[in-house]
Amino acid sequence: MALLKVEDLKVHFPMRGGLFRRIVDHVKAVDGVSFSIEQGQTYGLVGESGSGKTTTGRSIIGLNTITSGEILFEGTNLTADKKKRLDARRDIQVIFQDPYSSLNPKKRVLDIVAEPLRNFEKLSKKEEEYQVQELLAQVGLSSENMYKYPHEFSGGQRQRIGIARAIALKPKLIIADEPVSALDVSVQAQVLNFMQEIQKELKLTYLFISHDLGIIRHMCDRIGIMYKGRYVEEGTSKDIFENPQHIYTKRLVAAIPDIDPRNREKQQMFRQAIKEEYEQSYSKYFNEKGLAYDLSPLSNTHLAALPEKG
Amino acid sequence: MWNFIVRRFIIMIPQIFLLSIIVFIMAQFMPGDPLSGLIGDPDVPQEVIEERREELGLNNAWYIQYRDWIFNALQGDLGKSFTQKVPVVDLIESRFWNTFWLAVLSIFLIYVIAIPLGIISGRWSDTWGDRLITGYTYVGYAAPLFIFGLVMLFVFGFQLGWFPTGGSVTPGLEPGSFEYFLSKVNHMLLPALSIALIGTVSTVQYLRSEIIDTKQKDFVRTVRAKGAPESRIYNKHIFRNSMLPLAALIGFEITTLLSGTIFIESIFSFPGMGQLFFQSIVTRDYSSVTALVLLFGVTAIIGALVADIILSVVDPRIRIK
């Protein structure tokens, strides 16, 4: 059984207008997304800005109201049962994009990391401190850091504090929304390494949201490509990067700059070719509203929103 | 933009309605009625007062009174002065234009003072000029208007005798003549200056910090990178952007101005609405007070409306919404 199963998720935001600010339309931020994540996997969610990645993530933890669809966590429907959702909150945690704004600058590390503990567990001061110490050790920070404030840490360290906080309740699923895009390459590597490490250690499952395909390839087992609130393709890392089917996926993959200057020309030509293909066959791959069609399976692991044949 | 303006208008209606209810309730709580002033006048017996009370509906239930009051108010009848026994509207009417012109002159002076000072101190911040101007704004901010007004009157009116010390015009001049106009301005100048010198400080401060803010905006760097000379950067970009919010301030300025007139007009014996209000308070002429509260309130509501509309006209971000 999948740890998390999202079925036909729709999140529409009302758009108001006119004299009385009535709802005149909806922004279909997420419009019929389905996927499932297996225990221990890292699932990547990619797409251009505004394609609904964050909204999907937020819906899973309950920060957004869901228009329709179901979210099943360990088989229980989070959308239906309010109490369940609260319990599940312990099991689903988040790592935020910006390590600077995601830690309250006025709180000590101790308070930050202990926050979830205080909410869900009644611990004595001693126990709490002990636990925080443990957690910090787990993310590779020594315990004297407990009484410091976030600004005294570097970006990578801060992101680790965020991770310590996220794993405090021993969650099963961690949603990481662009966890490194605010970091320099050097620091980025640090965090990515570390995320992989604790994944093994704690048997974590990740929903990894990013628009950097390089990182996605590095981290993820399965990948979903989003475009305008819909999936255009889903598959294993290999499926997506080596055998992209949807024109949009192809274009994304082609746009990744190659780190080898020798491939410059080749890459340029390839990109140009894909671009032409994209422009030519756009109307083929998308319906009249410019939205992707429903996914259809290409193999066991690979699905793509290809136009129906015939 | 039209949507915005219309919506803004619609918001105004409940505001005015609420205001009227508050004013009315307030009036009900206030001691006295239009006839209490007659108490102590040996020529008017108590029975006559009672009779008039009945006639004026002062013994009716409150909602009937409210209905009548609002109905009358809509027709421009705001009741009768407690102490002066004439329709409040008449009292106000005679003062209205004086206050209006005083306000116009004050606003004019406020901006005439604020804009150059704000610009100087914002553009050349941290220079001696700026320090001097900020010093002035601090002093102005700390000096209560009424103390300042008293001092102005004392120094320029009494000691130096440069300005008239009361009234709005020299008697006997032909209304409409140039001398009449000059005399009016002459009478308004000292009170308006007093209001402006104090009232301008917040605008100067605002403009200054707005310019300092804008100066550091990234887009200014862009303009500089285009090769625009400093003068153009300031005139075309920084000042324009900084003064936009100022345009909206005019609306709110009206509200502050009106409370300022309460002090200034009574200090300078300037026959305007502010003085009327002050007098009505001192003599507890509550019917005038309520009428003026309503009027000031409505003016403030309209001021806020004007501010929003001005802002929506000048700021494209609101205009389109």
Next chain:
Amino acid sequence: MPDREVSHHTNASKKVKKSYSSWRVFWREIVKDKIALISLIFLLLISLGVYGISLFLDQDEIVTVDLFAIYEAPSSEYWLGTDYGGRDVFGQLIIGTRNSLSIGLLVTLLSGVIGVIVGISAGYFGGMIDNILMRIVDFFEILPFLMLVIVFVAIVPRYDIITFSMIMMAFLWMNIARIIRSKALQEKQLDYVQASRTLGTSHLKIMFSQVMPNVSSLIIVTMTLNLAGNIGLESGLSFLGFGFPESTPSLGTLVSYARNPQVLEMRWWIWLPAAILIFVLMLCINNVGQALKRAADARQRRG
């Protein structure tokens, strides 16, 4: 869209640093700004002096009318002369300053509490709640404050420092509410608030134990600047004839005597010291407040 923080962490971390040790930044700014420092020292001296001396003064005795000492000029017996009731002006000045300061503080605190609660709630919840609260704020701002205060003053049965402060409070919370709201709106966008939510922290706790510390420097700055204004307010009301009974001396009452031209011109000792004190108090508090403001807003900071 990732915003500018993305590529400017160094700046971001600098910002964070500032908001963290706000007291230290405040202090540094004040020390750097000599005028603010002098103002602060002055303020402390005045407050200490006033609260200290007033312990040794008998208020009842000071407000006792003495028909045979009306309008005495300053002398060794009456350091600042007497008023039209033959009462010692110096004593009234001391007690008046104490009262005016206390009122200013009380009003600022009370209105600050309401303003902060409303502001944080509106900013934090946003949407409908924000909309409703802000319409209320709008409305209160439109109300002709001075006039309504006067009416309240006329109808409260007992008129003293407490009731006065309560009335003022009812009309003075909007400014701070607005300022705190817009800051809270910004804070709310920050991930730490989202983080707290995903960690199961309740709204109330997020608002007051997570968000509030981050707007605290703004609260302090706003309250300080409000304090300056609130001290002036009482005197304005007294000037309009709505001050405290003379058995409760205040600076405003003393200044309002200057309405009488006789006092204004010939008996400066009654109103001038009080006027200067109001001015000095407001100036000093404002100087300190402006320094704090500069400290809290990096862009306006001096050199």
Next chain:
Amino acid sequence: MENSLLNIQNLSTSFRIEDDYYAAVDGVSLHVQKNEILAIVGESGSGKSALAFSIMGLHGKERTKIEGKINYKGQDIVHMAPAKLNKLRGAEIGMIFQDPLTALNPLMMIGAQIEETILLHKQISKKARKEKVIELLNQVGISSPQRVYEQFPYELSGGMRQRVVIAMAIANNPELLIADEPTTALDVTIQSQILDLLKKLKKEIGAGIILITHDLGVVAEMADRVAVMYAGQIVEIAGVHAIFENPKHPYTRSLLNSVPTANVIKSKLHVIQGVVPSLQNLPREGCRFKERIPWIDERAHEESPELHEVEPGHFVRCKCYERFYFPNKEKEGIGHGTT
């Protein structure tokens, strides 16, 4: 190098913090030729933008001190009279800014903002100006230039705005273009379009371009030469192939190693220990990178490191590169940062 487009000699740009000046750009020398893209890479805070702004003369006078020489076509920009500098800026030297969200005047129409650049440097009729603007908008790939002309910045998406900023920078066909992270804020697909645009520019008008970025992929695709900056200094500068194929400086090598690429899937990435010190805490003596490679023998570093030409056109600072090696993979996994 004498006849290069831009020639910077020993440039230092210092900022006043509290009461002291700290150099954010510290003794940088470089040159840019016509028809050449020089990429500058480095971590955040290494002084890339500070360098760019120094060239454009965009630092406020009050709190910055600029020393050294910046020669543009033989003219000294640092000490140039403002009026003369203004003749160059926007005309011969254009700049694309990092942040498209804030780089435009929010209260001015797009058209007017681009037009301003032309207006300031060319005497042409209003109509001609407008035509030129429309053409520029087309050139940067905006599909409905007529409409965009009359729109305000907040009505455009980030990508659109970035293109507007570019249109503004190239309006007068500059001979030198400074692009400060022109694509950081953009999606990959848009990024590639913008990069194409820059390439076209180089080709068509033969401009010299300084491309500041921290994306090594972008560098690999765009640059002719690359300067790597660390803590205000250039630590390595060389042709693009040399940098990617034969990096010398420990920092360059570390950087290249920490990028996730197809061949390191699911394995450990290299981590650079520690953090970039803040401006006030920069070690001003010795090798600035020393503290981040503590396993390298102290003696490997020079006392006052200089740029050494290891190959023609390939310069490296500090001899420590000779003794540099990566510590063993296991340990390096999680670089326990010092605080």
Next chain:
Amino acid sequence: NNEEGSTAEKEGKKDDLLSIDDFASAKKADGEIIDGGTLTYGLVSDTPFEGTLNFNFYQGTYDDEVISWFDESILDADENYMYTQDGAATFEVSEDKKTFTFTIRDNVNWHDGKPVTAEDWAFAFEVLGDPDYPGTRFAEASNVQGFEDYRSGKADSISGLKIIDDKTLQITFVEANPSLLASGIWTHPLPKHIFGDMKVADMESSPEIREHPIGFGPFKVDSIVPGESVVYKKNEDYWRGEPKLDEVILKVVNPSVVTKSLQDGDVDIAVYPTDQYKDNVKALSNVDFLGKIDLAYTYIGFKLGKWQDNKNVMDPNMKMSDVNLRKAMAHAVNNQDVGEQFYDGLRWAGTTVIPPSHPAFHDDSNPGLEYDPEQSKKILDENGYKDTNGDGLREDKNGNELVINFASMSGGDIAEPLANYYIQKWKEVGLNVKLVDGRLLEFNSFYDRLEADDKAIDIFQGAWGVGSDVDPTGLWGSAAAFNYTRWTNEESDQLLAEGISEKAFDEQYRSEVYEKWQKLMTEEIPAFPTLYRSELTAVNKRVANWDVKPGTKLFNDRSQLGVTAEKPEVAGQ
């Protein structure tokens, strides 16, 4: 030593005490009166005047001053407010003293040249009696026979009015009453040729009243700045003769600038605030001061009952019901000191409730209740008000704590220290008096609460204006709603009735009646007067023929007013 010094000081203060007797009431010429000239009259007020410029409609006191320059009562009154035959009309009284026949002099014309007619006068009554008439002055005409019927619509005309011919009007009153002769008749004709076709409801706001009002007084209105100033030109056709002045300018002067205006000669005549007198008299070397006694007195009243079924009902169980307590309180306060110290002698201790502004009826020989704290203590001791619990304050007869609640009105600078002074004085004799609500009450709530017989009020300080007619029934009669003490007394009612009986047309008799009544009031003491007041007028030295005393020839005739120099004298610095 110290003691001596302060007594010396006190005496020193007393030396420059003022008395209203030191002031002349009239200013005669200091030299040759020149032909023509312009005089500026300062209307001392901190509010603008309202501008309802007609005697039949005006309501504010300031308008009265404005109107007085261009219009006048058709009858003159003398110093005792009794009508004389010297005015614009003369009259004869019938045997039964109920019917008056008035003859308007031939040369009395409106400013537009039309004669003032009997019809105009009758028209005034009709307007007052009109149901749409907005004011309250109809009360003053209600003694005319048939007026009430006309007013209530029962009659088409006022039966008591009879127009004999153009210039002769006969008025019959409901009852003979000496008050009629004491300014008890409505004497303000309304020009029918102007207002005849106007609706009564519109008159008040018509331009004929607000912008270019007319009368038959010595000056014509030339121009008006609403609320601020009026320019008058002389009425050459004035029935008493052509005025000496060419022009009079009236302008509102704020009390705070009146001294300055007088010094600079900006105004020639102005009622001068008494509290500023002592400080400025030296600086006003270019000015003469005139004085008169005000038609008013301040008093402290005791609540003795309540208003019930349209009459006052005494309640013998009120806190203040004991006349001895009242007496003791009256003896305890030193109004002489108050007058001298607070008002420099320009107000002085009151003795009876008919003030000296009515010299014919004020009883000089009645000393009232003088300041005598020993006496006060004695009375209290003797009547069982003893301090039984040793707190220094007396308990009531039954040994219960006695707190007397004192209501005092705010307004005027001295109100608050004055109230506190009284409280201190009462404390000195051992009475615990507290201010109601701990503060002064503002005008409206003060009267609201008095009117409603608020239980929280035991004693109060009020002020009464006295009418031009001395009759005190309206204030002290047992049916008078304004009698806020709610005191009733048969003997008093009887005396008051006698005071306005037909017999009382004999001034001697009337004066005796009121003498008795004043004595009764001093004994019964439902209230005791505290202060009588005076009014000062500052007049530039160049002004001639200005009299502030009502009823004098110059007071009634402003055509005599003139100046001795073109320009006003300016104070020498």
